[in-house]
Amino acid sequence: MTTEPFTILAVDDEETMVRILRRTLSGAGFAVETCNEANAGLTRLQEGGIDLLITDLMMPKVDGFALLEAAKAADPETIVIVITAFSSVESAVKAMKLGAYDFIPKPFDPEHLLLVVQRAIDNRLLRQENLGLKKVLAERDHQSRIIGVSRAVNQMRQFIDKVKDSEGTVLITGESGTGKELVARAIHNGSRRAGGAFVPINCGALPDELLESELFGYEKGAFSGAINRKIGLLQMADHGTLFLDEVGTISQMMQVKLLRFLQDRSFMRLGGNDLLRVEVRVLAATNENLVAAIKAGSFRRDLYYRLNVITVDVAPLRDRREDIPLLCRHFLEMHVRRAGKKINGLADEAMKMLMSQTWEGNVRELENCLEYAVAMCEGEQINVRDLPPGIFNAPFESPDSSQTSNQACLSLTELEAMHIRRVMDSVGGNKSQAAKILGIDYTTMLRKLKRAGV
Known part of the structure; x- marks a missing residue:
C-alpha cells in the first residue's frame, strides 16, 4: 500500500469519529493529522502541506463544503473525501461539483475507507506520472510529426x-x-x-x-x-x-x-x-x-x-515538392508495417510520377495514394502500376505548357472543381472513393461537389 509521502488531514466535530479515523489511517501507515472542529481544520489547510482531506460535511459554524473549497484553493491537487451521516443526492452532487473525489456515508467500514483513500492516492500518482511523461515527450517530440x-x-x-x-x-x-x-x-x-x-x-x-x-x-x-x-x-x-x-x-x-x-x-x-x-x-x-x-x-x-x-x-504540398520524398518514406513505413508486407520503397518512375502531381488534396491525398499503392503492390517495390488511377488524370504541367497558361487564368475554386471532376471521372462517379483519393472526408466531398456543380 502506498502511504508516503502523503499527509492526510481528518476533520470531524465528533471526538469518537476523529479517534476512529486516526486509528484506521495511522494503522495503515499513513501520516495523519486530526482536528475536531472545522475552524482548526481551515487554519491547518491554509498552512499548506496537506495531500488528502477527509472531512465531515455537517459541522457547526464552518461546514465541510467550506473546507473542501479551502483545500482546493490551497492546492487544486488536494484530494478531498467527504463523510457524513446526513447524506443526500443533492449534497453529494454539490460536493462532487466542488471537486470532492468521493462521498462516503456514515457509518462506514474502515476497510472501505482505506480502499477509497488508496484508490484516490493511486489515481493522483498515476496522473502526476502521466503529466510528467507527457511533458517530457511533448518537449522532445511536439514537432516530430511535421x-x-x-x-x-x-x-x-x-x-x-x-x-x-x-x-x-x-x-x-x-x-x-x-x-x-x-x-x-x-x-x-x-x-x-x-x-x-x-x-x-x-x-x-x-x-x-x-x-x-x-x-x-x-x-x-x-x-x-x-x-x-x-x-x-x-x-x-x-x-x-x-x-x-x-x-x-x-x-x-x-x-x-x-x-x-x-x-x-x-x-x-x-x-x-x-x-x-x-x-x-x-x-x-x-x-x-x-x-x-x-x-x-x-x-x-x-x-x-x-x-x-x-x-x-499552411503551405500546399505543390509549393514544397522537396518534402514529397520524405513524406513518401514516412507513409510507406507506416502503411507497410500495418499491412505486414515487405516493401522496400518506390521505383524511380513511381517517385517521378508522385513528384509531378498537383496534389490538390495535399499531404492527405499523398498518404491515401501510398496506402492504396501498398495494398496493390505484389512485389518488393512500388511501381507506377500500383498507384491509384485517379492521380494520372492531373499531372503537373511544365511552365511553358499551353494548358498551364490557360489554367493560370482560372481561380483556385475553378481549378479545384476541375480536379474534382477528373477524379470523379476516374472512379466512375464513386463519391466515397473520390473523397479518399482527394484526402477529404465524405461530408466535405459532398459540399465541394455541390459547389463545383458536379
Missing part, C-alpha cells in the same frame, strides 16, 4: 516555437489536407498545456443542433432523448486546448454562440441555468477565405477578429 526540409516547413516550426506558450487564439489557414490539425497539435504539445486535453471537433461535419450539444453539453431532459447529463467538449478541454476545425462552415446562429463563449470563456449547457467557466486555449482552422465570407455576409466580422489574434497559413 515532416519536411523545405523553407515552408522550417518557417512553420519556428512559428510553432514562438506561439506555443501564448494564450492568444490561433487561426490556421490552408487548403484541405495540408496538415492544419497537425500544426494545432504541435502547438498544444509544445505548450504549458501539454498535460491537459487536446480536444478537436470538425465543425463542418455536424449540423447545428449536434454541434451545439457537442460543444456545450446538455442537461438531463433538455430535449427528447436527453436521458442523462452530457459534458460538452468545452468542459472536457478545460485547462487544455480546443481545436475548431472547419470553423468557416458554422452557421450564423452558432457563430453568435461561439463568439459569446470566446469573449469570457463562459457558457451554459443546453437546458441548464448554471453559467460555467473554463480555462481553455482555442485554436481554429479553415480552408475557406473568411475575408471573402465576411464580405458575402456569411461570416461575422467580430468573430473573425476574435479568432484571428495570431494567424498562420
